[in-house]
Amino acid sequence: MNLKREDVAEAFSNLTRPQLIQLETCARCSLCSTECPTWSELKEPILIPGGKMAAFLKIHGKAKGLLSKLFRREISENEIKQLTRAVYICTLCGKCMEACPFGIQDENIWRSVRETIHRLGATPSSILELEKMLEETYNPYGMDPETRMDWADYAGLEEIPIKEKADLLYFVGCTTSFKAVNQEIAYSVSVLLNHLHENWTFIGEQERCCGSPLLMMGNREKAKSFAEHNVEEIEKRDVKIVITSCAGCYRALKFEYPKLMERKPRFKVIHVTQYLRDKIWKGALKFETKITETVTYHDPCELSRLGGLIREPRDVLSAICRRYVETPEHGRDARCCGGGGLLQAFDNSLRTKISIKRIKQAESTGAKILTSTCPSCKMALVDGAKELKSKLEILDIAELVARQLNLL
Ligand code: SF4
Ligand code: SF4
Structure with missing residues (x-):
């Protein structure tokens, strides 16, 4: 079946002129293909970053180009389906952006293309399911919002500081709050904040998803409403600093919040590795012993390449490890674990294949412990290690620090 050209043209009008010029360059190139974790697994031409761009531009040309209007070129549902699949077979890791000699900002473009697909009503059904859960329960797992803080009971957190006003707020995030494999991260950050006698609090049951999955599926309006809600909850507590232990949050x-809300929130946002490094450097966190096993670190794409925090986790690790080794492909060049871009919802077996590759890289270092600092990465790495029957112990940096202080 063919689609109405005017409907497609309307949906395809969200990309800016500079983005279209970038797409044009990209569509004729495939220099970064070997860097792409999804293309490296499936090797289909349409999955080369430039191949996705070419598929997008072909439809864009048919919808908006003068020649297509004159010759009445048709746009089929199948073409849109193929483009949608190609754009969702992507972890939004930004590695293509890092490798690109033309400085193309792919990660933003991919999100804009997903927005086009959303405007067209062609978002894949598994992603729409996720969107529905976010709309109904404010988290991507469809969990009852009243159970958002239940991890604190399971983990046995003795002091749960829900306060009306505080200096510091821990934004826990959905993947840490609701996924059992990550709840020790929330517990670790909490006991570390108590250990350091911080005046801190949570949002609690009123916390909503940070909006990152909504941005990844191109629903900016909903992401904006989640941002406004979270910012209101944080600002009414007069919080000065927000700590997150999730790279996506x-x-x-x-x-993203300053862009979505068109104003700067009245608080500073830091990642837990920045906080821990600061406390170590100031002498507030001291370690009597160092970890004796060899440790290696997986950089979350959203924290390193896309977030600019590369030194901070390494400084924390060198304070607590006797021997720390790098994986092949690390820092800005880190290989994705498969856990990003909503790939788990779209093609979980591909996500696992990508994480297996990352686990093999970690094993090649001879390390006994693989650490990271993002709950989505931890989940993907744990799944990859399970599949591979790897003996690596996988722990978040916050867990390692808390354990080294005998707080776990
Ligand atoms: S992102 Fe850069 S290197 Fe990759 S295909 Fe596009 S233009 Fe080529
Ligand atoms: S963002 Fe990552 S997964 Fe997506 S096309 Fe680029 S390199 Fe491939």
């Missing part, structure tokens, strides 16, 4: 709160 960090990026959303720090970089």
